[in-house]
Amino acid sequence: MIGYVTVGTNNLETSSRFYDAVFAEIGATRFWVEERFIVWATEPEKSKFCLIKPYDGEPATVGNGVMVAFEVSDPSLVDALYNKSIDLGGKDEGFPGNRGEHFYGAYVRDLDGNKLYFFTSI
Template sequence: MIGYVTLGTNDLSAATAFYDALLAETGARRVWEFPRGVAWGVAPDKPSLAVMAPFDGNAATVGNGVMVALVVDSHEKVDRVHARALELGGKDEGPVGARGEGFYAGYFRDLDGNKLNVFCHG
Protein backbone atom coordinates (compact mmCIF):
# COMPACT_ATOMS: atom_id res chain seq x y z
CA MET A 1 0.00 0.00 0.00
CA ILE A 2 2.80 2.50 0.75
CA GLY A 3 4.83 3.54 -2.29
CA TYR A 4 7.38 5.78 -0.61
CA VAL A 5 7.97 7.94 2.45
CA THR A 6 9.61 11.37 2.25
CA LEU A 7 11.56 13.00 5.07
CA GLY A 8 12.37 16.69 4.89
CA THR A 9 15.94 17.91 5.09
CA ASN A 10 17.63 21.28 5.41
CA ASP A 11 21.00 19.89 4.27
CA LEU A 12 20.58 17.54 1.31
CA SER A 13 24.30 16.74 1.06
CA ALA A 14 24.57 15.69 4.70
CA ALA A 15 21.27 13.78 4.60
CA THR A 16 22.28 11.96 1.42
CA ALA A 17 25.63 10.92 2.90
CA PHE A 18 23.88 9.73 6.10
CA TYR A 19 21.31 7.62 4.23
CA ASP A 20 23.78 6.30 1.62
CA ALA A 21 25.84 4.82 4.45
CA LEU A 22 22.94 3.79 6.68
CA LEU A 23 20.70 2.19 4.09
CA ALA A 24 23.58 0.27 2.53
CA GLU A 25 23.37 -1.80 5.73
CA THR A 26 19.83 -2.87 4.73
CA GLY A 27 20.63 -3.67 1.09
CA ALA A 28 18.91 -0.54 -0.23
CA ARG A 29 20.40 1.56 -3.02
CA ARG A 30 19.54 4.87 -4.68
CA VAL A 31 16.52 4.51 -6.93
CA TRP A 32 15.72 8.19 -7.67
CA GLU A 33 17.92 11.28 -7.80
CA PHE A 34 16.79 14.79 -8.63
CA PRO A 35 17.83 18.32 -7.61
CA ARG A 36 15.62 18.49 -4.48
CA GLY A 37 16.11 14.95 -3.21
CA VAL A 38 17.20 11.35 -3.32
CA ALA A 39 15.30 8.09 -2.69
CA TRP A 40 16.53 4.62 -1.74
CA GLY A 41 14.85 1.25 -2.15
CA VAL A 42 15.43 -2.48 -2.49
CA ALA A 43 13.17 -3.15 -5.50
CA PRO A 44 10.87 -1.13 -7.80
CA ASP A 45 7.77 -2.86 -6.40
CA LYS A 46 8.72 -2.23 -2.74
CA PRO A 47 8.33 1.00 -0.74
CA SER A 48 11.21 3.47 -0.83
CA LEU A 49 12.53 6.18 1.48
CA ALA A 50 13.38 9.66 0.22
CA VAL A 51 14.96 12.79 1.71
CA MET A 52 14.01 16.03 0.09
CA ALA A 53 14.16 19.78 0.49
CA PRO A 54 10.56 21.00 0.97
CA PHE A 55 8.87 22.02 -2.28
CA ASP A 56 7.53 25.26 -0.78
CA GLY A 57 11.05 26.53 -0.03
CA ASN A 58 10.43 26.77 3.72
CA ALA A 59 12.58 25.01 6.30
CA ALA A 60 12.04 21.28 6.81
CA THR A 61 10.58 20.47 10.22
CA VAL A 62 10.00 17.22 12.11
CA GLY A 63 6.46 15.90 12.43
CA ASN A 64 5.53 15.19 16.05
CA GLY A 65 4.41 11.57 16.23
CA VAL A 66 5.77 10.74 12.77
CA MET A 67 8.18 7.80 12.51
CA VAL A 68 9.53 5.70 9.66
CA ALA A 69 10.19 2.01 10.40
CA LEU A 70 12.87 0.14 8.43
CA VAL A 71 12.37 -3.64 8.34
CA VAL A 72 15.33 -6.03 8.24
CA ASP A 73 15.55 -9.81 8.56
CA SER A 74 17.58 -10.39 11.75
CA HIS A 75 18.41 -9.11 15.22
CA GLU A 76 22.01 -8.70 14.05
CA LYS A 77 20.95 -6.32 11.29
CA VAL A 78 18.83 -4.32 13.74
CA ASP A 79 21.88 -4.00 15.98
CA ARG A 80 24.14 -3.07 13.05
CA VAL A 81 21.83 -0.49 11.45
CA HIS A 82 21.04 1.19 14.79
CA ALA A 83 24.74 1.36 15.68
CA ARG A 84 25.57 2.72 12.23
CA ALA A 85 22.95 5.46 12.55
CA LEU A 86 24.59 6.61 15.78
CA GLU A 87 28.10 6.40 14.25
CA LEU A 88 26.87 8.65 11.42
CA GLY A 89 25.70 11.32 13.86
CA GLY A 90 22.15 10.18 14.52
CA LYS A 91 20.68 10.44 18.03
CA ASP A 92 19.59 7.41 20.05
CA GLU A 93 15.84 7.39 20.77
CA GLY A 94 15.72 3.92 22.31
CA PRO A 95 18.33 1.17 22.43
CA VAL A 96 17.90 -2.06 20.51
CA GLY A 97 16.01 -4.82 22.22
CA ALA A 98 12.79 -6.76 22.50
CA ARG A 99 9.63 -4.65 22.43
CA GLY A 100 6.92 -7.17 23.14
CA GLU A 101 6.72 -10.73 21.93
CA GLY A 102 8.43 -11.31 18.59
CA PHE A 103 9.31 -7.65 17.91
CA TYR A 104 12.95 -6.48 18.14
CA ALA A 105 13.78 -2.83 17.41
CA GLY A 106 16.04 0.17 17.95
CA TYR A 107 15.01 3.83 17.59
CA PHE A 108 17.00 6.84 16.41
CA ARG A 109 16.76 10.32 14.88
CA ASP A 110 18.57 11.30 11.70
CA LEU A 111 20.64 14.46 11.23
CA ASP A 112 17.49 16.57 10.69
CA GLY A 113 15.71 15.15 13.75
CA ASN A 114 13.38 12.80 11.87
CA LYS A 115 12.53 9.73 13.98
CA LEU A 116 13.12 6.25 12.59
CA ASN A 117 13.34 2.75 13.88
CA VAL A 118 14.85 -0.44 12.54
CA PHE A 119 13.06 -3.68 13.42
CA CYS A 120 12.56 -7.35 12.71
CA HIS A 121 9.93 -9.90 13.65
CA GLY A 122 10.81 -13.15 15.33
Protein backbone atom coordinates in the same frame (compact mmCIF):
# COMPACT_ATOMS: atom_id res chain seq x y z
CA MET B 1 0.60 -1.04 0.65
CA ILE B 2 3.00 1.89 1.19
CA GLY B 3 4.68 3.04 -2.01
CA TYR B 4 7.14 5.44 -0.40
CA VAL B 5 7.76 7.63 2.64
CA THR B 6 9.20 11.14 2.48
CA VAL B 7 11.08 13.05 5.18
CA GLY B 8 12.38 16.57 4.93
CA THR B 9 15.94 17.81 5.21
CA ASN B 10 17.67 21.16 5.44
CA ASN B 11 20.94 19.77 4.07
CA LEU B 12 20.38 17.28 1.26
CA GLU B 13 24.09 16.62 0.69
CA THR B 14 24.99 15.82 4.30
CA SER B 15 21.79 13.91 5.05
CA SER B 16 22.06 11.86 1.87
CA ARG B 17 25.52 10.64 2.93
CA PHE B 18 23.97 9.55 6.25
CA TYR B 19 21.29 7.54 4.43
CA ASP B 20 23.71 6.13 1.84
CA ALA B 21 25.76 4.61 4.66
CA VAL B 22 22.81 3.45 6.77
CA PHE B 23 20.94 1.89 3.84
CA ALA B 24 24.10 0.15 2.58
CA GLU B 25 23.61 -2.15 5.59
CA ILE B 26 20.46 -3.57 3.95
CA GLY B 27 21.42 -3.27 0.30
CA ALA B 28 19.30 -0.20 -0.49
CA THR B 29 20.76 2.19 -3.05
CA ARG B 30 19.76 5.42 -4.70
CA PHE B 31 16.83 4.71 -6.97
CA TRP B 32 16.13 8.24 -8.22
CA VAL B 33 18.03 11.52 -7.78
CA GLU B 34 16.80 15.03 -8.51
CA GLU B 35 17.97 18.48 -7.42
CA ARG B 36 15.50 18.59 -4.49
CA PHE B 37 15.24 14.93 -3.49
CA ILE B 38 16.83 11.47 -3.41
CA VAL B 39 14.95 8.16 -3.29
CA TRP B 40 16.39 4.84 -2.01
CA ALA B 41 15.07 1.31 -2.57
CA THR B 42 16.20 -2.29 -2.24
CA GLU B 43 14.35 -3.21 -5.46
CA PRO B 44 12.47 -1.05 -7.99
CA GLU B 45 9.09 -2.64 -7.21
CA LYS B 46 9.48 -2.44 -3.41
CA SER B 47 8.56 0.47 -1.14
CA LYS B 48 10.91 3.44 -1.18
CA PHE B 49 12.33 6.10 1.12
CA CYS B 50 12.66 9.71 -0.04
CA LEU B 51 14.70 12.54 1.45
CA ILE B 52 13.51 15.92 0.20
CA LYS B 53 14.09 19.65 0.52
CA PRO B 54 10.59 21.12 1.09
CA TYR B 55 9.06 22.53 -2.09
CA ASP B 56 7.61 25.55 -0.30
CA GLY B 57 11.12 26.81 0.49
CA GLU B 58 10.46 26.80 4.22
CA PRO B 59 12.81 24.93 6.58
CA ALA B 60 12.18 21.21 7.02
CA THR B 61 10.81 20.38 10.46
CA VAL B 62 10.21 17.11 12.29
CA GLY B 63 6.59 15.94 12.47
CA ASN B 64 5.55 15.37 16.08
CA GLY B 65 4.47 11.75 16.32
CA VAL B 66 5.83 10.87 12.87
CA MET B 67 8.15 7.87 12.60
CA VAL B 68 9.38 5.77 9.70
CA ALA B 69 9.79 2.05 10.46
CA PHE B 70 12.14 -0.16 8.43
CA GLU B 71 11.54 -3.91 8.68
CA VAL B 72 14.64 -6.10 8.33
CA SER B 73 15.20 -9.85 8.40
CA ASP B 74 16.88 -10.39 11.79
CA PRO B 75 18.09 -8.74 15.03
CA SER B 76 21.70 -8.48 13.81
CA LEU B 77 20.55 -6.09 11.06
CA VAL B 78 18.62 -4.03 13.60
CA ASP B 79 21.85 -3.73 15.61
CA ALA B 80 23.90 -2.88 12.50
CA LEU B 81 21.49 -0.15 11.36
CA TYR B 82 21.30 1.34 14.85
CA ASN B 83 25.09 1.31 15.28
CA LYS B 84 25.71 2.77 11.81
CA SER B 85 23.19 5.54 12.47
CA ILE B 86 24.79 6.47 15.80
CA ASP B 87 28.31 6.33 14.28
CA LEU B 88 27.16 8.77 11.58
CA GLY B 89 25.83 11.31 14.08
CA GLY B 90 22.28 10.05 14.59
CA LYS B 91 20.77 10.29 18.08
CA ASP B 92 19.70 7.36 20.24
CA GLU B 93 15.94 7.17 20.86
CA GLY B 94 15.87 3.59 22.14
CA PHE B 95 18.72 1.08 22.28
CA PRO B 96 18.22 -2.24 20.38
CA GLY B 97 16.15 -4.76 22.29
CA ASN B 98 12.85 -6.58 22.59
CA ARG B 99 9.77 -4.43 22.09
CA GLY B 100 6.96 -6.42 23.63
CA GLU B 101 6.54 -10.05 22.69
CA HIS B 102 6.69 -9.72 18.92
CA PHE B 103 9.37 -7.23 17.91
CA TYR B 104 13.08 -6.59 18.31
CA GLY B 105 13.93 -3.03 17.40
CA ALA B 106 15.85 0.19 17.90
CA TYR B 107 14.94 3.86 17.58
CA VAL B 108 17.16 6.69 16.29
CA ARG B 109 16.83 10.22 15.02
CA ASP B 110 18.57 11.16 11.78
CA LEU B 111 20.66 14.31 11.28
CA ASP B 112 17.51 16.43 10.80
CA GLY B 113 15.70 14.93 13.82
CA ASN B 114 13.41 12.55 11.91
CA LYS B 115 12.57 9.49 14.01
CA LEU B 116 13.45 6.09 12.52
CA TYR B 117 12.64 2.60 13.81
CA PHE B 118 14.57 -0.48 12.67
CA PHE B 119 12.76 -3.70 13.59
CA THR B 120 12.24 -7.39 13.00
CA SER B 121 9.49 -9.75 14.08
CA ILE B 122 10.51 -12.36 16.63
